[in-house]
Amino acid sequence: MKHVFIIGSKGIPAKYGGFETFVEKLTQYQQSKEIxxxxxxxxxxxxxxxxxxxxxxxxxxxxxxxxxxxxxxLYAIRNAIKYIKENEIQGAIIYILAARIGPFIKRYSKILKKLDCQLWLNPDGHEWKRAKWNFIIKKYWKLSEKLMVKNCDLIICDSKNIELYIKERYKKYSPNTTFISYGAEYEGSKLDDFDEKVLNWYKSNNIKENQYYLVVGRFVPENNYEVVIKEFMKSKTKKDLVIVTNITKNKFYEKLKENTSFYKDKRIKFVGTVYDQQLLKKIREKAYCYIHGHEVGGTNPSLLESLAMTKINLLLDVGFNREVAMEGAIYFLKTNSNLSQKINDLEFISKENIKILENKSKKRIINEYNWKGVIEKYERLILKSELEYEVEVSLVGDV
Known part of the structure; x- marks a missing residue:
């Protein structure tokens, strides 16, 4: 039996968040009884x-x-080590999600080696680039990332761009990396168009099906809300811009209000969060277009979900987004009037071209980012490490 301790997510059942959803699916779709x-x-x-x-x-x-x-x-890794010792578990894996505890990891790495355990890491994205952090915290994140990479046995990247970054930036440590993508569901919503829950949401927000551009994501500056809103306000579309995000107790909202005066444009609608996954799927399905301004980090869950559900996807042109969507999306730049012109052009896109984009985006998810395929890759990797551990133990026994 291979024991895998997962540290770094807020836990399961998943309520929100990329890592939480990943752990939920990893356990939900588990096939091997040897893990x-x-x-x-x-x-x-x-x-x-x-x-x-x-x-x-x-x-x-x-x-x-x-x-x-x-x-x-830190508390979680101590708890895991204690459990491993008390239950005399051999060859366990500690899999840490996000590189937060780099300055402390060397000590735990030594303990785990003595216990014949492996230390794995998912570095997530470029956390040190996030605007919400001050200079000192950004310096901490950079140092922590370096020390985590240096002391881990395996780094699993859910983006090829992140894997390349790890290999190049920390070349002197010869990091052992592999790529396994994040996943997404590609089945449509279980709610029908006339479900009371669906009708009430559209009515309460004064929104019409197929008459809105959609944004879904964390309400942080690096997701380029300011660029998206300013450019949308410049566009000639009569459709709404529906923004699904949490703005409560958020200073960024007031700053955005001041910088864009979006409240003067009736098309801009902040509608709060939607935690009902079936309802959110329906909202994605019925959107005219999804706009994705994320530029920090690796594979973004919101992007995958949109590619699976929304007909047209309009993405910020950065490596992370192109890697995922490839030819299944349209791309925009942050330069003046670039996005607004793309929006204007989309008002006249043919049904045939919409269908082509929709087919290409869904194909990307079905072929490369489906959860069952992702979990199969994880299980093969985990069980491969079990075989390698058994070989090492047998070799030691033969000495």
Missing amino acids: KYHVACLSNNYDEFIYNNARCFNIKVPNIGAAKAVIYD
């Missing part, structure tokens, strides 16, 4: 429970601001 998952969950207690046949162990962390996530990972 046992142990999932750290952020909580206010130390309870344990079983979910998707995974052992979930709660980690209680004091609410200390930005450092909370670092403390959470």
Whole structure:
């Protein structure tokens, strides 16, 4: 039995977030009975429970601001090591999601080596580029990333661009990397068009099907909300710009209001968050076009979901987005009037070309980013490490 301890997500059942959804799907679609998952969950207690046949162990962390996530990972790795020792588990894998605890990892790496355990990392994206961090925190993220890469046995990247970045930036450490993409569901919404939940959402937000451009994502500057809103306001479309995001208690919202005066344009509609996944699928399906301004990080879950559901996808032209969508999308630049002109052009796109784009985008998800395929790759990698561990043990025994 191969034991895999997953640290760094907020835990399962997943309520939101890319890593949380990944862990949910990893356990939900598990095929091999030779793998046992142990999932750290952020909580206010130390309870344990079983979910998707995974052992979930709660980690209680004091609410200390930005450092909370670092403390959470440290508590979780200590808990995992304690469990491994108490249960005399051989050849376990500690899989850490996000490179938050680099300055502390060397100590734990040595302990894990003595226990014949492997340390794996998913570095996520360029966290140190996020605008929300001050200079000191950005410096910490850079240092942490370097030390995590240096001390981990394997780095799993969900973006080929991130893998290339890791290999080039940390070449002197000869990092052992592999690429396994993030995943997405490609089945349509289970809700029909006349479901009361669907009708109420459209009515309450004064939105009509196929008469809106859609934005879904975290409400942070690096997702280029300001560029998207300013350019949309310049466009001639009569359709709405529907923005699904959380703006409560967010200083960025007030700054955006001041910089764009979007409240003067009746087409701009902030509609809050939508946590009902079937409803969100329906909203994506019924959008005229999805606009994606993300430029920091690797493969973005929101982009994958949109490529699977929305007919037209209009993406910021950066390597991460092109890697995923390829010819299944239209691309825009942040230069003045580029996006607004793309929007104007889309008002006259033929039904035939819309269908071509839709088919290409969905094909990308079905062929390259479906969850079952992603999980199969993970299981092969995990079980391969089990075989390698057994060979090492047998060789030691022969000496």
